[in-house]
Amino acid sequence: MSVSPAVFGLIALALASGLVAGVFLTFSDFVMKSLIACAPTTGTQAMQSINRKVYKSLFMILLMGLVPVSTLVSVYSAVFLTGNLQWILITAGVLYCVGVFGVTAIRNVPMNHRLDALAHGSAEAGVYWPEYVLGWVRWNHVRWVTALAVSTCYMVAAVHVAAQTG
Incomplete structure (x- = not known):
């Protein structure tokens, strides 16, 4: 039994977007709860340090790399595929670009930049911190749920392709 390269590629996309979802879930589930307890x-x-280190991480490669790959898969699907598979893959790409990357760029990153600009231990930082955590976690929930939906779309697409080619 042989598995098509398309199935492997879709599984890789499902795993990559699942890893992104897992990192975001970690922050929503216990990292931010731990930091707000401090x-x-x-x-x-701690959050300023995390935000500075993330730019040189494997996570950032996954987060950013999935944008062009998901876009290419969506465009390919729109042009060359039909039916459910086409819509599943277009949905995955749109969800990733808007609900994961878009929310990150428009909501979470500006909050991170504002936090980073505050002097450590300043009264302003102390006042902003609870507001930051509340807003950041709210948008982070959107990111992990959306990334999980993207992962699910890619896995469903892989099963669909495997069923067609198997």
């Missing part, structure tokens, strides 16, 4: 100066300092 003193505002401690939580702020």
Whole structure:
């Protein structure tokens, strides 16, 4: 029994977007709860450090790399595929670009930049910290749920392709 390269590619996309969902879920589930339980100066300092380190991480490669790949898969699907498979793959790409990357760029990153600009231990940082956590986690929930939906779309597409070619 042989499995088509398309199935492997779709499984890879499902796993990659699932990893992105998992990282976001980790923050929503317990990292941010732990940081808000700390003193505002401690939580702020830890989050500032996390936000600076993330740019040189494997996570960032996945987060950013999935944008062009998901876009290409969506465009390919719109042009060359039909039926349910076409719509599943277009949906995955749109969800990723809007609900994961778009929310990150428009909501979470600006909050991170504002937090980073505040002086460590300042009164302003202490006042902003609870507001930051509330808003950041709210939008982070959108990101992990959307990334999980994207992963599901890619896995369903892989099963669909495997059934057609098997």
